[in-house]
């Protein structure tokens with residue numbers, strides 16, 4: 001550790017870090033465009049200039065490493081004047097069209113402009129004008145707003161190594177050009193450049209003019225797309241304004257930083273999966289008994305009759321649902337003396353580049369493996385009277401599904417928990433409506449054995465109940481009680497949502 005002073009206050013900081021990194025950790029804000037923790041340092045925007053006592057000129061905080069005894073000023077009058085100058089240059093050709101810009105509300109240029117108050121343009125030359133281009137199926141580019149930070153190009157060069165962008169021309173004509181639009185279409189991570197762009201120069205075609213970001217609430221969740229368990233920021237329609245039927249309650253998924261996980265980026269498949277949660281078509285909203293919709297009481301009577309009669313039974317867990325839901329089923333099976341199985345999850349060939357994408361398309365497959373749950377396909381006898389199958393199983397495609405389907409058709413009491421009408425619910429005596437991801441808090445164990453908490457913020461539609469409520473009524477007050485019991489009993493550790501925090505815990 002070394003000792004430095006920032007704005008006259010003493011700090012002991014780690015050696016070898018840059019001033020910007022140290023300040024970010026200490027919560028000292030230094031404006032910046034080109035710096036991004038997931039990319040190399042470019043030092044080209046000059047927005048992060050700071051004063052260092054003894055240095056003749058202002059220095060860029062993003063590329064200057066702290067030295068013992070350094071005295072840094074991040075908000076002196078000289079620094080503020082320099083930032084104002086940098087902004088004035090950036091805004092020379094900028095259209096300042098915030099009212100129609102999709103980045104508005106989450107744009108740092110807009111914030112810095114407010115902070116430093118550049119309201120008058122001194123140049124007498126007209127502003128440079130460029131056409132807005134749709135450069136790929138997913139991305140549009142508006143050069144008028146570009147601040148030439150090169151984050152987009154560095155991401156494509158350094159992270160995906162696909163090199164679709166380059167910087168062309170010189171002086172005030174300099175701009176970013178897409179030299180490989182087909183490559184951008186094929187790149188499974190291309191939409192990250194819209195998040196990386198600090199201004200509204202790159203955006204997602206499908207988000208364009210769709211929603212003002214200040215009309216959304218943000219929650220953190222775990223992607224359901226594969227076993228990687230990337231962290232998502234979920235933008236939800238705010239409850240204070242009428243719901244736009246063309247947009248739906250789930251507005252957007254983007255990456256939520258988690259240094260222990262995927263860090264700063266997500267794949268496009270995960271990003272665009274938000275649409276699945278806006279579609280209520282085919283949703284199971286009431287219990288169905290022998291093909292007819294019934295009320296909760298009739299469904300519970302059937303469930304009790306099936307499971308209180310001392311018959312033999314089997315429960316098939318789901319790698320697509322949370323630890324809490326699976327654990328409720330395990331607990332119920334253990335209390336009733338039922339056998340427990342798991343299906344094999346759906347696998348998909350990896351795209352190029354794959355980076356952190358996993359083949360196994362199920363967010364909680366690792367839980368089944370950790371608990372060494374036998375596969376359905378390894379079931380020795382299928383001589384059961386009761387079979388209970390957990391929801392979302394319809395998305396798992398392999399031989400285990402054929403086996404489950406034949407079991408459901410054959411046994412006396414077949415019960416399925418489903419979010420929608422599937423061939424499993426259709427072939428069960430009783431199907432019970434279960435919540436979807438985002439409708440209830442839950443944890444998922446990823447391929448790296450990290451258990452992470454995903455926020456259920458949408459609430460269940462009327463008629464839907466979580467699985468633990470169907471099984472145990474009021475025995476648990478919420479999913480967190482199940483997580484605590486699961487952690488204690490199966491992992492011999494103490495866990496709750498607070499302990500998991502935003503980063504999760506490695507098991």
Ligand code: SF4
Pocket residue numbers: 145146147148149150151152153176196197198199201202
């Ligand atoms: S398009 Fe955006 S990310 Fe790329 S250089 Fe311009 S401002 Fe930076």
Ligand code: SF4
Pocket residue numbers: 223224225226227228229230262266267268269270271356357358
């Ligand atoms: S890699 Fe997997 S978990 Fe991560 S965003 Fe893509 S689908 Fe989701």
Ligand code: FES
Pocket residue numbers: 031032033034035042043044045046047048049060061062063
């Ligand atoms: S953030 Fe330091 S020069 Fe751009």
